[in-house]
Amino acid sequence: MVKSFFFSFLLCTTFSFAQEVKIIPQPAEVITNTGNFIINPKTSLVVANKEDKPTAAFLNKYLLEYYGFELPVVQKASKNSIKLVSLKNIDGLKGEGYTLKSDKEGVLIEGNSNQGTFYGMQTLIQLLPVGKSKSLKIASVTVKDGPRFAYRGSMLDVSRHFFPVSFVKKYIDYLALHKMNYFHWHLTEDQGWRIEIKKYPRLTEIGSKRNGTIVGRYPGKGNDNTPEEGFYTQEQVKDIVKYASDRFITVIPEIEMPGHSSAAIAAYPLLSCFPNEKTDIPANMISEKSKQELASGRIKLVQETWGVFTDVYAPTEYTFKFLEDVLDEVMALFPSKYIHVGGDESPKDAWKRSEFCQQLIKEKGLKDEHELQSYFIQRMEKYINKNGRTLIGWDEILEGGLAPNAIVMSWRGEAGGIAAAKENHQVIMTPGSHVYLDHTQTKNEKEVTIGGFTNLEKIYSYEPIPKELNEQQAKYVMGAQGNVWTEYMANPAKVEYMIFPRLSALSEVLWSPKEKKNWTVFQTKIETMKKRYDMWGANYFKGK
Numbered sequence: 001m002v003k004s005f006f007f008s009f010l011l012c013t014t015f016s017f018a019q020e021v022k023i024i025p026q027p028a029e030v031i032t033n034t035g036n037f038i039i040n041p042k043t044s045l046v047v048a049n050k051e052d053k054p055t056a057a058f059l060n061k062y063l064l065e066y067y068g069f070e071l072p073v074v075q076k077a078s079k080n081s082i083k084l085v086s087l088k089n090i091d092g093l094k095g096e097g098y099t100l101k102s103d104k105e106g107v108l109i110e111g112n113s114n115q116g117t118f119y120g121m122q123t124l125i126q127l128l129p130v131g132k133s134k135s136l137k138i139a140s141v142t143v144k145d146g147p148r149f150a151y152r153g154s155m156l157d158v159s160r161h162f163f164p165v166s167f168v169k170k171y172i173d174y175l176a177l178h179k180m181n182y183f184h185w186h187l188t189e190d191q192g193w194r195i196e197i198k199k200y201p202r203l204t205e206i207g208s209k210r211n212g213t214i215v216g217r218y219p220g221k222g223n224d225n226t227p228e229e230g231f232y233t234q235e236q237v238k239d240i241v242k243y244a245s246d247r248f249i250t251v252i253p254e255i256e257m258p259g260h261s262s263a264a265i266a267a268y269p270l271l272s273c274f275p276n277e278k279t280d281i282p283a284n285m286i287s288e289k290s291k292q293e294l295a296s297g298r299i300k301l302v303q304e305t306w307g308v309f310t311d312v313y314a315p316t317e318y319t320f321k322f323l324e325d326v327l328d329e330v331m332a333l334f335p336s337k338y339i340h341v342g343g344d345e346s347p348k349d350a351w352k353r354s355e356f357c358q359q360l361i362k363e364k365g366l367k368d369e370h371e372l373q374s375y376f377i378q379r380m381e382k383y384i385n386k387n388g389r390t391l392i393g394w395d396e397i398l399e400g401g402l403a404p405n406a407i408v409m410s411w412r413g414e415a416g417g418i419a420a421a422k423e424n425h426q427v428i429m430t431p432g433s434h435v436y437l438d439h440t441q442t443k444n445e446k447e448v449t450i451g452g453f454t455n456l457e458k459i460y461s462y463e464p465i466p467k468e469l470n471e472q473q474a475k476y477v478m479g480a481q482g483n484v485w486t487e488y489m490a491n492p493a494k495v496e497y498m499i500f501p502r503l504s505a506l507s508e509v510l511w512s513p514k515e516k517k518n519w520t521v522f523q524t525k526i527e528t529m530k531k532r533y534d535m536w537g538a539n540y541f542k543g544k
Contacts, residue, residue, distance in 0.1 A: 021139050022126070022525040023525070024126065024508055025512045026522075026525075027145035027512070028145045029142075031142040033140040035104045036137050036138060037102050037103060037104055037107060038135055039082070039135075039136040043080050044073075044074045045059065045072065045081070045082050045084070046081050046084065048085065049084070051086060052114055055121050058118070058247065067133060067136065068134060078105075080105070082109070082124070083107065086116070093116070093146045095112055096115050096116050096119060097111070097144075097145060097147075098110060098111040098116035098123075100123055100142070100143040102127070102141055104140065107124060114248075115248040118248050122176065122177060122178075123143055124138070127141070130532055148511060148514065149511070151478035151480070151481070152479050152481075152510040152511060153481035154175055154182075154437075154499075154503065155185075156171055156184070156486075157189070158185065159188055159194055160485065162208075162228065163486075163492060167492040168240055171183070171495070172249055174499070175247075181249055182252060182481070184252045185251055185252065187254055187255065188261075189256060189263060190303040192210060192229075192263055193207030193208050194208060196232065199325050200267070200322070203264060203326075205267070207264055207266055208263070209302065210229070210301075211225070211287040211293075211304060212286075212288075213305075214285050216448065217448055218307060219282070223287045234329070250338075252339070254341070255323075255341060257342055258313040258346050259313075259343075259346025259347065261311075261312055262302060262309055263302045265300050265313070268322065271322060272312075273353070274350065275299070275300075276299060277311075278294055280311070287304055290304065312350055327339065341384075344411070348370070351369045371400035373397075373399065374401040374403070375400075377391070377393060377403050377406070381406055390405060391403060392409060394408075395415075398419060402425060406425065407427065408426075409428045409430050410427060410428070410429050413432070414431050417477070421474070426478050429479070429480040429481075430482075433454070434461075435482045436452065437482045437483060437484045437498050438486070439452035439454035441543065442543050447488075447497065449488055450487055450488055456501055456526070460508065461519070464477055464480040480506075482503060496538045501540060501541065502541075504529050505526075
């Protein structure tokens with residue numbers, strides 16, 4: 001009877017202790033041991049490899065910001081230390097994998113690469129208690145971990161609303177804290193061009209500024225008549241790319257084409273099929289300043305409302321030279337292997353009306369305007385490939401024939417991704433049904449959003465590999481991405497409200513082994529994570 005009671009007590013104690021280890025995303029393997037380690041200002045941070053210095057710097061920055069102290073960085077230490085060690089051949093782990101072992105004497109993080117060591121450090125951060133203290137007790141654990149998917153991304157649209165460099169960096173930190181490795185930066189749109197291109201200064205002199213924005217949800221209740229402007233200089237872009245790189249995050253730039261191009265056309269009207277036709281903005285949506293400018297003879301405007309617009313790039317030599325010049329400067333700034341060209345929601349109305357486009361269709365032996373778009377994208381892909389990069393486009397690039405080496409981002413459901421994978425093309429799944437972080441989070445949402453309903457559980461339930469794909473086809477699914485379109489997010493606090501806690505759920509979808517996902521367990525973990533959001537000073541959705 002006594003033995004039975006003692007055994008039951010041990011089980012309860014172990015279970016209770018294990019509950020303290022709440023890591024998001026869930027590691028592949030976690031063993032909770034007895035005892036703990038206490039991190040304090042005298043704990044050494046051992047960094048033997050210079051490539052691990054960014055990881056040490058991230059940890060010290062985190063400790064200083066949220067706990068008020070840093071650790072001394074040394075090359076050797078035994079007890080009371082956190083050791084970062086990058087290896088290249090940990091059994092059973094790929095490049096981003098790591099192991100972490102903590103006991104009463106310290107912490108040892110071994111990465112299969114420097115990136116793996118960085119992710120081990122992120123797990124260590126989630127072992128830290130919530131609340132400011134200079135004596136941080138962490139559980140004694142053994143972790144062996146690595147990601148399920150190679151591509152774990154999130155997109156931020158800075159074109160509908162501009163966000164300062166400081167917030168872009170904070171957003172990158174949020175991704176890093178969730179072991180995500182791609183930041184898709186949506187830099188150009190109908191409502192604003194946000195990146196400096198030295199050869200075409202009017203893109204930022206004119207294209208980065210709009211005279212107002214509609215009030216309320218589309219179609220709007222009028223115009224706020226408040227100018228919106230802003231762009232990133234090339235030096236700022238370099239700084240952000242370096243900042244992300246230190247966090248093992250690749251920044252993928254997106255330069256939209258052939259649609260969503262009103263801002264560029266406002267700057268350089270000859271990019272339009274009809275450069276002498278005025279920008280069409282409904283009278284109840286247009287700002288007073290824009291009315292005056294149109295009346296005084298201005299032709300093209302940066303759009304002030306949301307939606308899809310018929311004035312798109314003309315497939316002329318002038319346009320292709322312009323885009324090649326733009327991409328030259330973009331590729332010089334972004335070392336990313338991938339360049340995103342959009343390709344979505346490009347109406348064919350102007351191309352159907354254009355004598356030039358109709359003649360081009362005949363000359364090239366194309367079937368219709370969809371094949372003309374394919375010609376447009378394939379021509380740009382050749383240029384991107386020639387520069388050693390790979391093109392990514394939204395799933396509309398499938399229409400009229402897919403560019404030979406392109407990667408498809410499937411956003412209109414999963415059909416585009418399934419079709420591309422079956423054609424042996426790599427795919428990144430971004431279906432609006434599950435991973436659009438601009439959707440409403442509750443059916444009683446008070447905040448203005450674009451609509452839809454994608455709550456935490458729905459995101460957590462997402463499976464990036466469609467059941468329609470066989471084992472071989474499934475290998476073409478690189479991973480998935482959350483998308484943050486900012487029509488109704490005018491400030492950083494609103495962005496945070498929309499991404500948290502859903503970004504945490506998505507991180508587990510992309511990182512953790514499928515069999516390790518557990519919605520019931522996740523619900524307990526997210527409550528601890530919310531305390532971290534509070535500690536970070538991040539806004540978040542507090543409902544169910």
